[in-house]
Amino acid sequence: MSSTAPPRSPAPTRTDGRSGTPSSADDARPASTLVRAPRRVRRILGWVLVVALVLVVAAAGLLLTSSSPAQRDALDPERPGPGGMQALAQILRQQGVTVEVVRSHADAAARLDDKTTLVMSDPSPLTDAAVSQLVDAAHDVVLISPSSRMLRMLDLGAYAFTSSPARVRAGCDVPAFAHVGTIAPGQLFLPDPGVTACFGDAAEGAAVLIAEGDDGRHAIVDGAALFTNEHLAENGNAALGLALLGTRPHVVWYVPSYDDSDRTDIDVPKSLADLTPGWVTPVIVLGMITALLAAVWRGRRFGPLVSETLPVTVRASETMLGRARLTAKAADAAHAADALRAGTLSRLAAHLGLAARADPSAVADAAADRIRVDRADCRALLTGPLPGSDAELVPYARRLAELETAVENAVRIERSTP
Structure with a gap:
């Protein structure tokens, strides 16, 4: 007698998602994954914003408390911006002139000789004795940022309080200015007796004053209006710069600063770090830590937005x-x-x-x-x-x-x- 084994019942389908057999829970898993994906993205973006905020606060704190670098002069020959004179220094080097940028008046005086042209802006941080030491050591002196004090010390003249002409030619007997052409002058000056006035006249004012003597040549010009990177390519400004600064094979370009001052009667401007009290840095760090802890604390409580249907349907x-x-x-x-x-x-x-x-x-x-x-x-x-x-x-x-x-x-x- 043979017996027939009863048919096996199919294995129960697991609904907990652990079996490979599809189930309702498995069918719903992609939808839940799609729902959780935007939440995860929003959570990540939230933390990214928090970290970015902390970094911004940290950067602001560092800028506030760190020692700021010394501010360069607007007529700095190493500054590539519109107010710098890097372009003029490069043109001089291309013409075979050696240009040394010096930021210490003692170093500048040590490099000066009979074959050197001293170029500097208004040395207001220096005393008259230090300025005289520099001027006496150089054969040629070109002042590119004039002041009444320097006009008096170099016996060149005074300011002319008249409007500048739109275009003007040399109008003087200086051979180096023969091929300059026209310029649009800035500040005008009235020459002293014996001083040559170029690019203007002695009565109304000239853009360039030159005094020739046995001890050398002293010249003054408003370099901010003619020789900066912004204006050097205009008119004959570049040619005028070569004619004034390129007469000697060696140029010592002194950049005055309050860090190099020998005066005791003035207060050196303090940086932002010097003016900031010592308790500011700990407060900033404490604020950053507090903000981070608050973000973590509130971030756990804030969940995703819950969509809710309107309680009332407005008919058309x-x-x-x-x-x-x-x-x-x-x-x-x-x-x-x-x-x-x-x-x-x-x-x-x-x-x-x-x-x-x-x-x-x-x-x-x-x-x-x-x-x-x-x-x-x-x-x-x-x-x-x-x-x-x-x-x-x-x-x-x-x-x-x-x-x-x-x-x-x-x-x-x-x-x-x-």
């Missing part, structure tokens, strides 16, 4: 009635008639197979042809003037409704006719 009919009440309250019959006519035109175009934005005249002609009435009457109704009062609005609305009903019935009859 209620919106329509509300707008109708507003129109009636405003007593704007023309506006109400225009709305009625616009709706009628839209529905007529749909019934007649025309475009939704068809011309009202075309819709009126098509409707008249379909119901076989005069086109002029339809055009007057659909394109003519609107009623201006409620008494006119009621019959106008009735006529629109009658026209729309007639067209709809005509179209329905035509479609039903075999």
Whole structure:
């Protein structure tokens, strides 16, 4: 006798997601993953913003408390910005002139000799004795940032308080200026007796003053208006710079600063780090730590936004009635008639197979042809003037409704006719 083994029942389907068999939970997993993905992205972006904020605060603290570098002079030959003179220094080097940029008046005095041109801006941080030491050690001196004090010390002249001409030529007997051309001068100066005035005249003022003597040549010019990187390529400014600064094979370019001052009667400007109290740095660090801890603390409590359905559904009919009440309250019959006519035109175009934005005249002609009435009457109704009062609005609305009903019935009859 043979016995038949009872059929095995299928293994129960696991719904906890641990089995490879698909289940309802497994089917729902991709959807939940899609839901969690935006949350994860928002969480990551939130932390990125927090870290960025902390870094910004840290950078601000470092800028506030760290020692700021010494501010270079606006006429610095190593500054590439618009107010610097790096371009003029490069042109001098290209012409074979050795240019040394020195920021210490002692080093500058040690490098000066009979074959050297001293170029400097107004040495206001130095005493008269230190300036005289520099001037006496150099054969040629070119002052590119004039001041009344330096004009007096070099016996060159004084400021001219007259307006500068738009363009001016050399107008003097200096051979080096023969090929300069025209310049647009900045500050003008009145020369002392025996001083040569170039690019202007002695009576009204000149842009360049030159004093020749046995001990060398002293020249003064407003370099901020002529020799900066912003203005060097204009007119004959570059040629004038070569003519003034390139007469000797060696140029020592001294850049004055308060760090190199030998004066005791002035207060050296302090940096932001010097003016900042010592407790500012610990407070900034403590604020950064507090902000980070607050972000972590509140970040755990803030969860994703929960979508919630509106408790009330506003029907389209209620919106329509509300707008109708507003129109009636405003007593704007023309506006109400225009709305009625616009709706009628839209529905007529749909019934007649025309475009939704068809011309009202075309819709009126098509409707008249379909119901076989005069086109002029339809055009007057659909394109003519609107009623201006409620008494006119009621019959106008009735006529629109009658026209729309007639067209709809005509179209329905035509479609039903075999």
